[in-house]
Amino acid sequence: MPVQIPDDQDFSSFKDQCLNPEGWIPKFNKNNITVWIRAEESATVQKIKMRIVCKDVPAETVYDVLHDTPYRRKWDTNMIDTYDIGRLTVNADVGYYSWRCPPGLKNRDFVTMRSWLPLGNDFLIINYSVKHPQHPPKKEYVRAVSLLTGYLIQSTGPNSSTLYYLTQVDPKGSLPKWVVNRVSQLVAPKAMRKIYKASLKYPEWKRKHSPQLKPWLYPEQNSLPCVDPSCLSLQRADSLENIDESGANEDKPAKDQSDEEQDQD
Template identity: 60%
Template sequence: MSAESVLIPDDRAFSNFKEECWSEEGWSLTYNKTGMTVWTQTIGGDEEKSLHKIKCRMVCKDVPAETMYDVLHDIEYRRKWDSNVIETFDIGKLTVNADVGYYSWKCPKPLKNRDVITLRSWLPMGSDYIIMNYSVKHAKYPPKKDMVRAVSIQTGYLIQSHGPNHCTLTYLAHVDPKGNTHTHTHTHIQSLSVCVCVCVQAMKKISKACLKYGEWKQRHTPGYKPWLYPEQTTLPTIPVSELSIQHADSLENIDESTLSEMQTREERDSD
């Protein structure tokens, strides 16, 4: 099997992900407020062209870990609470705890909307739960003309239980959003602070969604949870051979920096 083959994560991959969620080495603390902490890490030497990792941790004192896990899995419920979602659907399953899915989301103007195809896998580990993904290519779902295909190098969630009604959610993202939005360092820093802000808002949204999930699920196929009961899935099985790794450098870089600067100028002028 070549290094370019698509691999379904094994136990070691999940353990490594969990370790990175809790490691603080090489991470810069950028936000710390009311139960929410965000760290960032720069990958690569060139500040203007480098990628970032972002890690966001939220303490939820009124949400059981099991509910958080269900909410992050439940695609029908996501369509209800995630106002950024344009379209999301599962393409097919690979194993009992791995599938392939499509997700597209709205980006703030003037940026183009993004979409992504990912191989997602999940694993309960004692009182902890992990859901993680990375980008893959599928011949039936090529990049769309009106969207920028983003690349998840590795993204995921670690949910840790601290009792019957108390959990911690850590979101770790190593993503290339594609598009060239930061040709100058100041807009680069600006785009990073936007990422931090978006991350914090998204985490708060997830927390609120968890509080309403029990009531919603009672009215929408309450027993249907294929992420817990794989025998319930109706997804077709797709062979791993139909997938290949999605590399960021194989996608076109759309220059959105002039758009960003124009918008910044317009905003300044309208103040």
């Protein structure tokens, strides 16, 4: 199935999903962070929505943090590797991301098409999985499928914002129930705190690391090779291998060093 680069209607639909409370069940609400799960979703492919109120971070800074790949390597401690593959349009590209799973589970990776749109006081980023002929599944990872993942950042003042994160991912495996519970109760809130803390430190870091380089804002700075959309196809979950990890035992989560003060230089 050929890929479709998101249009204004897709961004509007994503924003509506972030803001509409209907059909969402709250699972966590503490310290300005709220996590919901979709009522009718299965345990395998669960849709999760998160929100964090950033009282002292402007929306533009959060948007930059989510785009800046070199900086992500500083704060995203779950990430194993990430890189940009190529650009499709001035506001769409293809990239690779791999991340660490809890002990007992095989690590996952994605190839996704990402598109972004600043729109007044709103900043949106959405992605979904695609197949790229030069980036097939790797034997050391389980190739997971992003059915829809994205961010909505809303400006609430000159130095404040609200960040929404919505994701629907097929992890390609029969996961034990504790994994699903841990994602909504522990992993998701921690991920939002990481983004918030990274946003607080970003201006100082960026001043020392190519402060003028922001290709997500200035397309003329984008040096990625062009990708022909016709070489991409939609990554269907049923075309990938399923693995059974339902017997994996739960270990106590290790203390995340990102919760401590880190040197972001």
